[in-house]
Amino acid sequence: MNAPARSRYRDDPEALRALVRDDAVHRDVYLDEEVFELERERLWARSWVYVGHESQVPAAGDCMTLDVAGRPLLMVRDEAGAVRVLMNRCAHKGAKLVSDGTANVGRFFRCPYHAWAYDLDGAVRAIPLRSGYEGTALASSDAARGLSSPAGVAVHRGFVFARLEGAGPSFDDWAGPMRAVIDAIADRSPAGRLRVAGAPIRSVYRANWKTYIENINDTVHPPATHQSANDAAGAVWAGQPPDAPRPMSMQQLLPFGSGWTFFERMGGRVLPGGHSVLGTQSSIHASYEGLDGYEAALVAAHGEARAHAVLAFAPQNAVLYPSVSMKAMPQAIRVIRPLAVDLTMVEAWAFQPVDAPELLSRRATTYNRLVFSPMSVLAHDDLHVFETIQQALRADGNPWVSLARGHVAPERDGETAEVGGTDERLIRNQFRAWAAAMGGAD
Ligand code: FES
Ligand SMILES: [Fe+2]
Incomplete structure (x- = not known):
């Protein structure tokens, strides 16, 4: 069996650092697919990224989808009037809850695959054929926690930002004078x-x-x-x-x-x-x-x-x-x-x-x-x-x-x-x- 191919930049932080000089950058920052994947993981998933404006979802149940760093997200207005950002991924088997675009989903999300339903804050609302889960570990599993959320969501004057993963500065510290x-x-x-x-x-x-x-x-x-x-x-x-x-x-x-x-x-x-x-x-x-x-x-x-x-x-x-x-x-x-x-x-x-x-x-x-x-x-x-x-x-x-x-x-x-x-x-x-x-x- 062949050993896994050595990854040029993932396994070599020095090579990655050498791409940016004080007054020049190496072409691989634009051309290299592995650098792009590392950007998704390290920059786009961990930085505060613009999601959308709250006026795109003016009414409860209004929802829009987007993709950040390869992750499917949705922005939704909940029934209390708050704007939420959630992973657009059913907790059951992973279908998208909302197909790409904009929609009003009403008072809850209903997955098109097996009809699991979620409140607009992502909590599980109903699971069909529930008796079939009696005695199983579903209730303590990841699926029971409902829709995942990004690590952070911030709304500043109607502009909605999210940080998908990890710890880091608050939105206010990250944006600073901006x-x-x-x-x-x-x-x-x-x-x-x-x-x-x-x-x-x-x-x-x-x-x-x-x-x-x-x-x-x-x-x-x-x-x-x-x-x-x-x-x-x-x-x-x-x-x-x-x-x-x-x-x-x-x-x-x-x-x-x-x-x-x-x-x-x-x-x-x-x-x-x-x-x-x-x-x-x-x-x-x-x-x-x-x-x-x-x-x-x-x-x-x-x-x-x-x-x-x-x-x-x-x-x-x-x-x-x-x-x-x-x-x-x-x-x-x-x-x-x-x-x-x-x-x-x-x-x-x-x-x-x-x-x-x-x-x-x-x-x-x-x-x-x-x-x-x-x-x-x-x-x-x-x-x-x-x-x-x-x-x-x-x-x-x-x-x-x-x-x-x-x-x-x-x-x-x-x-x-x-x-x-x-x-x-x-x-x-x-x-x-x-x-x-x-x-x-x-
Ligand atoms: S994948 Fe959503 S209910 Fe099964
Ligand atoms: Fe221009």
């Missing part, structure tokens, strides 16, 4: 609440998930990658007088054509845990026109200082690493769902701030269609490049991906730092968090 970012987005509503504006726009592309989350902090690429889109938007608007009111699409697209100086000056903040805020000083969203009555409504609700702080907060992207990137204006988020080492799904969700002008959610849905939809004028530029990266990293001669821009001095883990908007420290910081998670014990 909680204030979420607060600023939620406070764009006079009521302090958001609701999803319809279904997400989904893209599935044939490349590694990290290429996407690092691109969210890459401001050097727009003038090159999006040149044709920038030229097209410029051509549509050419000849307009400078004070001509810009339609929404032009307000959203023309700033992509800003030069590198603009992107450098927008500024970025590197935060512990791989998190970041890009666009601390300005962004491509900073000059959208004001809306009648909106500012007054925010001032009435939150007070003058808070309202103006909320309105002024328009970062390009705020990343809660590794699963979600948020914008405050438009209220749009992107959720990263790795499917395989070379296959990733991204969902773009738009939000309506409750009690605010409807135009705000139109801004977000329009932005998502113009910029994030696979049918948009921009997203395919990025996805095309991501897929070519996945292919071309196999080229012989140089296995390293450079992250050197701005790396002029040692950078310590867990530091908060203000950087220029084009500094790749925003990306190096993600890989520091990645390496810290991946170096964790089996």
Whole structure:
């Protein structure tokens, strides 16, 4: 019999650590299937990961499914009004309780296989043919405990996160200053609440998930990658007088054509845990026109200082690493769902701030269609490049991906730092968090 094949990275922590240098990463972080499996176990299953927004399940029994790190999950609103996250796995023989998608399951889950029923909190409610279990050990078995739950679930201002396994920091400690970012987005509503504006726009592309989350902090690429889109938007608007009111699409697209100086000056903040805020000083969203009555409504609700702080907060992207990137204006988020080492799904969700002008959610849905939809004028530029990266990293001669821009001095883990908007420290910081998670014990 052959001995089991030695596992290149699982059995060799040194080799795994060597994949991330101070200013470069090895191509295997994007290409290697074993690294992907280790990521699922060590990063995705043990980190706080974005599940969804509570407004996706507004009524008792409303339920949605998702997949994190290969585990089937569901988010459900229980009868007391609380949002719960449970494993979508029947305690009996493992059928999914809810097929993929969204549903209202009524007052309890009923498994489609042998009709075991569960309360909305996951407790076993009824087992058919119960007499057949008399005298058996079922009552003290795993099955009797009902549906499994993730190790942790946290809801912050309606945004639901879960940590599937293991011990670790609380959500509040993990998110740190990013909680204030979420607060600023939620406070764009006079009521302090958001609701999803319809279904997400989904893209599935044939490349590694990290290429996407690092691109969210890459401001050097727009003038090159999006040149044709920038030229097209410029051509549509050419000849307009400078004070001509810009339609929404032009307000959203023309700033992509800003030069590198603009992107450098927008500024970025590197935060512990791989998190970041890009666009601390300005962004491509900073000059959208004001809306009648909106500012007054925010001032009435939150007070003058808070309202103006909320309105002024328009970062390009705020990343809660590794699963979600948020914008405050438009209220749009992107959720990263790795499917395989070379296959990733991204969902773009738009939000309506409750009690605010409807135009705000139109801004977000329009932005998502113009910029994030696979049918948009921009997203395919990025996805095309991501897929070519996945292919071309196999080229012989140089296995390293450079992250050197701005790396002029040692950078310590867990530091908060203000950087220029084009500094790749925003990306190096993600890989520091990645390496810290991946170096964790089996
Ligand atoms: S697998 Fe669900 S009831 Fe049997
Ligand atoms: Fe892009």
